[in-house]
Amino acid sequence: MASAELTLAALVAWGEHLGASLQAPVVLTLSGDLGAGKTTLVQAICRGYGVREPVTSPTFALVHQYAGERSPVYHLDLYRLKGPQDLANIGWDDLLSERAVVLIEWPDRAEGVLPSDAQVLHLEHVDGHPELRRITT
Numbered sequence: 001m002a003s004a005e006l007t008l009a010a011l012v013a014w015g016e017h018l019g020a021s022l023q024a025p026v027v028l029t030l031s032g033d034l035g036a037g038k039t040t041l042v043q044a045i046c047r048g049y050g051v052r053e054p055v056t057s058p059t060f061a062l063v064h065q066y067a068g069e070r071s072p073v074y075h076l077d078l079y080r081l082k083g084p085q086d087l088a089n090i091g092w093d094d095l096l097s098e099r100a101v102v103l104i105e106w107p108d109r110a111e112g113v114l115p116s117d118a119q120v121l122h123l124e125h126v127d128g129h130p131e132l133r134r135i136t137t
């Protein structure tokens, strides 16, 4: 595990770099409390991967699909997941078996059904430094 404390600009640059290096199929989980920067990081990863459309927060939709240059990108926000039936409704098994980039906010909501080879990213606030986030990979 590695961790670093990053400004917004540094976090975005890091995410764009990561996105440029991704090879589908790949699943990334992004955990961390409210406002930790998960969606901000997803947006940077998508930009780096070559998504040209705006990436928004899918809090109410559970999942958004974007066209990447090299594969589809799925952005899931499971904060409002009510149970396993919601996962079935969004086609969980199918989208995880596609050759896609899958980015999952609030992965703890799907504990037990996450792929074991998912790449884990964790973000947290830094006490006394509102402009920084600690990222652990």
Ligand SMILES: Nc1ncnc2c1ncn2[C@@H]1O[C@H](COP(=O)(O)OP(=O)(O)OP(=O)(O)O)[C@@H](O)[C@H]1O
Residues within 6 Å of the ligand: 006, 007, 008, 009, 011, 032, 033, 034, 035, 036, 037, 038, 039, 040, 041, 057, 105, 130, 131, 132, 133
């Ligand atoms: N160093 C930083 N890295 C990331 N975001 C930062 C940083 N400093 C300040 N911010 C701000 O923190 C906010 C993070 O919001 P964001 O929506 O990305 O969080 P989130 O983890 O997705 O929250 P939620 O759980 O509500 O979905 C943004 O307004 C962003 O500008």
Ligand SMILES: [Mg+2]
Residues within 6 Å of the ligand: 038, 039, 040, 057, 077, 105
């Ligand atoms: Mg978010």
